[in-house]
Amino acid sequence: MQTNAIQRLAAICALAFAPVALADVGMAAGNLAPQETGSGGVATIEVDGVVRADRLAYKQFSNGFRLRAGNVLARARDGSGRELTTRTFALRDGYDYVLLLTGNGQAAPYQLKLAVDHNYPIHAGEWTDQDIHAAPIATSTGLRRFNTRVSCGGGRTDLGAFEYGDGTLDNGRSYHNSHRGFAGNGDDQPCIFRLLDPGSTAPVVETVFQPETGVRYRFFAVGDGVRQPLEALVWLQRREPTVATVAPSAGMEGLWLDPANPGAGVSIAYDPDALQQNLITAVIYGFDETGRATWNFLQSETGLVRGVGIFEYAGGSPAGNRGTVRYRLTTGGTLEFHSCSTATLTLRLPSEPLFPAGTAFGQLEPPRDAIRLVRVLPAGSACSNSANFG
Amino acid sequence: MIRTLALLALLGASTSAAAIDVAIGNLAPGTLEREPVAVFVDGDQVSRNLAYRRFVRLDLPEGSHRIAFVAPGDSAAPLVERQFTVTARNGTTPTVVLAGNGTTQPYSIEFHDGSSQPATAAARPSISLHHLAPFERAEATDRHLVAGTVCRNNAGHGSTQTRDIVYRGEAVFDPGDLPRLLCTASFVLPGVGGFELPQLSLPPNGVMRVYLIGDAVNAPFEIIAVVGTEVQSISGAGATNPSAIIRSPTFWFDPDRPSEGVSLFEQTGNSAAFGTWFTFGADGHPVWYALVGGTGTSFLRREFTVYEARRAGEVQSLAIVGSAVLQYFDCNTAELRVVLGGSDLRTLRLRRSRPVEVCIALDRNG
Numbered sequence: 001m002q003t004n005a006i007q008r009l010a011a012i013c014a015l016a017f018a019p020v021a022l023a024d025v026g027m028a029a030g031n032l033a034p035q036e037t038g039s040g041g042v043a044t045i046e047v048d049g050v051v052r053a054d055r056l057a058y059k060q061f062s063n064g065f066r067l068r069a070g071n072v073l074a075r076a077r078d079g080s081g082r083e084l085t086t087r088t089f090a091l092r093d094g095y096d097y098v099l100l101l102t103g104n105g106q107a108a109p110y111q112l113k114l115a116v117d118h119n120y121p122i123h124a125g126e127w128t129d130q131d132i133h134a135a136p137i138a139t140s141t142g143l144r145r146f147n148t149r150v151s152c153g154g155g156r157t158d159l160g161a162f163e164y165g166d167g168t169l170d171n172g173r174s175y176h177n178s179h180r181g182f183a184g185n186g187d188d189q190p191c192i193f194r195l196l197d198p199g200s201t202a203p204v205v206e207t208v209f210q211p212e213t214g215v216r217y218r219f220f221a222v223g224d225g226v227r228q229p230l231e232a233l234v235w236l237q238r239r240e241p242t243v244a245t246v247a248p249s250a251g252m253e254g255l256w257l258d259p260a261n262p263g264a265g266v267s268i269a270y271d272p273d274a275l276q277q278n279l280i281t282a283v284i285y286g287f288d289e290t291g292r293a294t295w296n297f298l299q300s301e302t303g304l305v306r307g308v309g310i311f312e313y314a315g316g317s318p319a320g321n322r323g324t325v326r327y328r329l330t331t332g333g334t335l336e337f338h339s340c341s342t343a344t345l346t347l348r349l350p351s352e353p354l355f356p357a358g359t360a361f362g363q364l365e366p367p368r369d370a371i372r373l374v375r376v377l378p379a380g381s382a383c384s385n386s387a388n389f390g
Numbered sequence: 391m392i393r394t395l396a397l398l399a400l401l402g403a404s405t406s407a408a409a410i411d412v413a414i415g416n417l418a419p420g421t422l423e424r425e426p427v428a429v430f431v432d433g434d435q436v437s438r439n440l441a442y443r444r445f446v447r448l449d450l451p452e453g454s455h456r457i458a459f460v461a462p463g464d465s466a467a468p469l470v471e472r473q474f475t476v477t478a479r480n481g482t483t484p485t486v487v488l489a490g491n492g493t494t495q496p497y498s499i500e501f502h503d504g505s506s507q508p509a510t511a512a513a514r515p516s517i518s519l520h521h522l523a524p525f526e527r528a529e530a531t532d533r534h535l536v537a538g539t540v541c542r543n544n545a546g547h548g549s550t551q552t553r554d555i556v557y558r559g560e561a562v563f564d565p566g567d568l569p570r571l572l573c574t575a576s577f578v579l580p581g582v583g584g585f586e587l588p589q590l591s592l593p594p595n596g597v598m599r600v601y602l603i604g605d606a607v608n609a610p611f612e613i614i615a616v617v618g619t620e621v622q623s624i625s626g627a628g629a630t631n632p633s634a635i636i637r638s639p640t641f642w643f644d645p646d647r648p649s650e651g652v653s654l655f656e657q658t659g660n661s662a663a664f665g666t667w668f669t670f671g672a673d674g675h676p677v678w679y680a681l682v683g684g685t686g687t688s689f690l691r692r693e694f695t696v697y698e699a700r701r702a703g704e705v706q707s708l709a710i711v712g713s714a715v716l717q718y719f720d721c722n723t724a725e726l727r728v729v730l731g732g733s734d735l736r737t738l739r740l741r742r743s744r745p746v747e748v749c750i751a752l753d754r755n756g
Contacts, residue, residue, distance in 0.1 A: 390656030
């Protein structure tokens with residue numbers, strides 16, 4: 001009996017702090033390559049020798065498919081079966097990707113590029129976008145750059161400068177700027193996605209679309225201006241359920257983890273006697289950039305500046321001499337509860353690095369930097385009762 | 391040294407003349423990284439180690455003086471310096487404080503000489519709220535706070551007053567002349583939240599200064615109440631160890647080791663227990679361990695295997711690094727003995743950070 005109990009708890013421990021064998025990764029493929037006319041313009045994309053997207057027309061995307069995590073070999077062929085390019089990618093458990101055939105074989109070579117979906121929740125009334133520059137237009141100074149802008153109703157969001165390849169892993173990031181996608185209220189208001197020349201306010205091209213809430217969009221600059229015209233392309237990538245926000249309560253206390261980030265555990269405490277801005281405190285368990293287990297302290301701060309502050313204690317000793325402990329802010333963010341068993345911890349402090357060295361977030365990287373938490377202890381999805389804690 | 395002796399001689403001489411108590415404080419969270427700071431008055435060092443949130447008293451003659459705050463090792467370049475004039479005022483201790491953090495707000499020296507206090511014939515209590523929390527754009531009017539006091543005596547009589555305040559601003563409140571007033575001071579960001587410090591007992595005939603300090607980067611926001619050089623009260627948010635902040639049935643701390651603790655869970659319906667121990671390595675680096683185990687040889691005893699996790703890229707490992715025994719004494723006190731690497735014995739005398747009346751741990755039958 002005791003052995004079984006320990007095994008059960010060991011399983012919880014392994015779930016919280018050891019590798020999680022997620023089933024696979026999600027992927028979709030797209031053809032954004034303006035090919036020469038004789039090729040028919042279509043592309044077939046294989047992964048590890050298996051055709052995953054057959055004869056995609058230009059600007060066409062495949063349905064989603066699942067793959068095992070790990071290294072995969074991707075190959076693109078034109079309509080005649082001729083190999084255009086191959087490339088190996090390392091796919092991470094639990095991630096979602098878009099695999100794109102880009103280039104025109106002239107200004108930019110044919111190349112498969114990979115973009116990662118961010119994992120930020122979408123709230124009711126919101127949609128998100130991620131943006132990719134895949135328009136290989138040659139200029140005398142290199143490939144053409146753009147500024148990008150989304151205008152919805154009376155408001156607009158400048159998405160920033162846009163270079164060829166931005167938004168894919170080739171540029172070391174999946175977002176072209178710090179906005180990390182745009183979320184807004186699209187109710188009954190059409191939006192316009194625009195490409196502008198740097199320094200200009202006049203759009204070069206634009207696309208009007210009616211946004212839906214709960215949708216992940218991807219915005220593209222496509223076309224080479226020769227075989228295919230430059231376009232501002234809006235792709236409705238996926239619909240997903242929106243999340244709600246609920247006020248923190250004692251029911252949220254317990255041990256939480258992020259299944260997609262093994263080792264990211266959070267012990268959450270709720271103090272009903274604390275000041276309103278300090279109801280939630282937590283200890284976060286993770287790994288620094290060297291892979292060493294480390295912890296930080298979280299304190300809710302609905303007071304002056306942030307939603308939560310992530311603090312580091314350092315310089316402590318096994319003797320616990322409080323006088324030697326250094327206490328400093330490492331980053332800020334938000335901790336948002338969707339229910340008593342699901343929550344999202346996002347880290348953000350505009351003026352500082354997202355994941356400072358030495359903190360428990362050294363292994364996180366954008367755009368997968370939201371920690372999507374589920375509560376594992378006390379077990380079950382119901383709001384916990386403190387009498388169950390031990 | 392000679393200059394210091396000269397100053398002491400000067401101070402000794404001036405004490406018999408018109409010497410006035412002056413309070414000098416360090417409320418600059420930016421000094422935490424290299425605390426303490428040294429204080430020079432008229433070129434002489436009067437404090438070698440003025441730590442954050444501390445005040446010192448100095449007797450100075452009436453008249454003009456120059457004060458400089460200097461970080462250790464930077465004696466040639468003070469953080470900031472300023473001229474100020476000491477004047478005798480009814481019931482007021484002239485107060486000089488270092489503020490700012492050197493980043494979001496520059497270092498500054500604030501001087502409060504009581505000139506803004508209520509003009510009354512006889513000295514009586516007053517309370518001044520100062521916004522010295524140097525967060526970004528704190529000086530902007532669109533980020534103003536509302537400073538307030540609620541002062542009541544035990545009959546419920548008193549007053550409530552509020553006033554807008556921006557960074558480096560002062561809000562002076564006259565609580566009236568009712569005896570035995572207890573006040574609550576607060577700073578609120580409208581529509582968002584705020585901080586308050588209750589149970590402030592005003593001095594009978596002097597000024598209580600209440601400061602909002604901290605920048606939430608170098609030091610947390612907190613309220614500190616000072617009379618003269620004596621710190622009367624500090625809001626709980628300023629505690630710099632987890633045991634003072636985390637209040638939950640799942641968290642346990644050793645009062646003698648407040649910077650580390652244990653998050654502990656007992657499973658209902660079986661004898662299993664699980665915990666995380668967040669502590670420090672020998673090098674001072676924060677490190678956590680997973681404790682997995684269950685009922686030991688008695689029903690109040692839990693035996694754990696101690697795991698340490700590491701991660702290298704996508705590969706994560708979980709290694710057994712020791713063992714631990716938890717002995718419950720009751721629902722809210724216990725002792726945890728941990729052996730790491732076969733020899734490193736650590737003992738934590740734990741208290742549950744928010745006590746409970748009933749608990750699973752004592753309900754088990756073994």
